[in-house]
Amino acid sequence: MSPTSTSLSTLTQAHCQALDAADPLRSLRDLFTVPEGVIYLDGNSLGVLPRATAQRVAQVVNEEWGVGLIRSWNSAGWFESPQRVGDKIAQLIGAKPGEVVATDSTSINLFKVMHAALLIAAPAIKQGLAGQKPAKNIVLSERSNFPTDLYIAQSLCAQHGFVLKLVEADQVASAITEDIAVVMLTHVHYRSGAMHDMAALTAQAHAVGALAVWDLAHSTGAVPVDLHAAQADFAVGCGYKYLNGGPGAPAFVWVHPRHAERFEQPLAGWWGHAAPFAFTPDYQPAAGINRYLCGTQPIINMAALDCGLDSVLAAQPLGGMAALRAKSLALTDLFIALVEQRCAGQGLELATPRPHALRGSHASFSRASSGYAIMQALIARGVIGDFRAGDPSAAPHSADGKDILRFGFTPLYLGYADVWQAVEHLVQVMAGEEYLRPEFNRKAAVT
Numbered sequence: 124m125s126p127t128s129t130s131l132s133t134l135t136q137a138h139c140q141a142l143d144a145a146d147p148l149r150s151l152r153d154l155f156t157v158p159e160g161v162i163y164l165d166g167n168s169l170g171v172l173p174r175a176t177a178q179r180v181a182q183v184v185n186e187e188w189g190v191g192l193i194r195s196w197n198s199a200g201w202f203e204s205p206q207r208v209g210d211k212i213a214q215l216i217g218a219k220p221g222e223v224v225a226t227d228s229t230s231i232n233l234f235k236v237m238h239a240a241l242l243i244a245a246p247a248i249k250q251g252l253a254g255q256k257p258a259k260n261i262v263l264s265e266r267s268n269f270p271t272d273l274y275i276a277q278s279l280c281a282q283h284g285f286v287l288k289l290v291e292a293d294q295v296a297s298a299i300t301e302d303i304a305v306v307m308l309t310h311v312h313y314r315s316g317a318m319h320d321m322a323a324l325t326a327q328a329h330a331v332g333a334l335a336v337w338d339l340a341h342s343t344g345a346v347p348v349d350l351h352a353a354q355a356d357f358a359v360g361c362g363y364k365y366l367n368g369g370p371g372a373p374a375f376v377w378v379h380p381r382h383a384e385r386f387e388q389p390l391a392g393w394w395g396h397a398a399p400f401a402f403t404p405d406y407q408p409a410a411g412i413n414r415y416l417c418g419t420q421p422i423i424n425m426a427a428l429d430c431g432l433d434s435v436l437a438a439q440p441l442g443g444m445a446a447l448r449a450k451s452l453a454l455t456d457l458f459i460a461l462v463e464q465r466c467a468g469q470g471l472e473l474a475t476p477r478p479h480a481l482r483g484s485h486a487s488f489s490r491a492s493s494g495y496a497i498m499q500a501l502i503a504r505g506v507i508g509d510f511r512a513g514d515p516s517a518a519p520h521s522a523d524g525k526d527i528l529r530f531g532f533t534p535l536y537l538g539y540a541d542v543w544q545a546v547e548h549l550v551q552v553m554a555g556e557e558y559l560r561p562e563f564n565r566k567a568a569v570t
């Protein structure tokens with residue numbers, strides 16, 4: 124049974140309950156602690172707490188740190204945890220064991236791989252010849268890419284004589300020309316949920332001698348990713364979104380083996396040294412991906428991320444990412460159909476592409492105004508999504524310039540009846556104009 128094959132007249136609560144009863148992934152919900160009365164549609168921002176995490180973190184604190192003390196770097200495997208956790212991430216992104224490390228933040232990892240990519244594109248920058256304009260001197264990205272990606276690219280371009288060229292999403296392919304050194308893109312867009320064709324754009328980049336760097340923040344654990352099949356060059360991604368690693372979880376970094384041995388990363392720290400405990404004064408990069416480590420890792424957060432990954436990998440015997448993707452699409456299809464049917468005339472416009480191949484695991488609706496207040500009213504009812512302000516650099520009156528209500532669908536812990544309930548709350552918020560109440564119009568620091 125799939126909601127997409129169902130006519131609108133059967134979009135009923137009973138039908139949603141029947142879909143849940145027939146859902147082969149239903150048991151995975153028991154791995155999580157979704158608070159009573161909450162319908163959580165924000166796993167694309169901060170994943171839900173897995174049941175195993177609290178106990179595991181307590182064990183790390185009380186036993187491994189409390190009793191094992193410094194011995195735990197060896198006896199509890201702390202030192203190898205970036206690689207051990209990285210190997211679990213590798214299973215979700217089409218990478219091989221030993222190719223991924225969990226470490227630092229997405230922003231910091233992006234800085235490392237962008238620097239490495241620019242060095243490949245223009246080796247002269249390594250000799251401090253940044254004053255000489257590289258033959259290929261353009262970094263290409265999307266105008267509305269996540270700001271941290273743009274800021275990191277801006278700072279590196281300014282340091283090394285490159286120019287950052289930003290185009291609209293639908294112009295990326297035609298902008299990949301001979302003067303492009305690096306194409307830096309986020310696979311699934313943070314506002315719209317639109318998904319790029321990673322293999323096609325990477326092939327296009329390679330055809331003009333450019334490299335492809337991918338941010339998988341909204342992809343890992345959300346959509347099937349195959350970095351090797353796509354022949355990508357570098358990738359980074361987040362641990363706290365669909366990987367359920369908790370606030371501030373380490374991010375990850377992947378480098379295609381064809382590049383891994385060739386370049387030092389710019390943040391040369393002792394954890395990325397070939398022999399950290401030799402304490403030699405000169406830096407010698409470690410083999411392969413290990414050189415992308417820098418300093419001491421946050422072991423408690425790493426343990427939480429490990430549990431988060433187990434909660435995603437628990438889907439492997441049930442069909443893995445393919446099964447998660449099928450359910451995520453069914454949930455979003457259902458949500459979109461219900462909102463469009465039941466909130467018609469309320470100014471909510473789908474801002475996410477409809478075709479499955481063009482979107483990730485969240486659905487966004489734009490509205491000319493009151494987006495923030497509508498989301499606050501929903502949150503007060505226990506339906507947690509989030510709000511993104513209109514993009515101030517967007518063309519006037521374009522969809523990008525409007526408020527965005529984002530709803531993330533994590534198939535591990537969401538069911539079809541949850542979707543029904545969430546839309547029922549939205550209908551009431553809109554029909555009763557609850558969002559006009561003053562308490563929903565006061566902005567908090569984090570939206």
Ligand SMILES: Cc1ncc(COP(=O)(O)O)c(C=O)c1O
Nearest residue numbers: 228229230269271309313338340
């Ligand atoms: C596409 C993208 N990249 C990066 C980040 C965040 O990076 P960091 O974890 O370094 O704050 C986000 C956060 O939402 C994101 O959406």
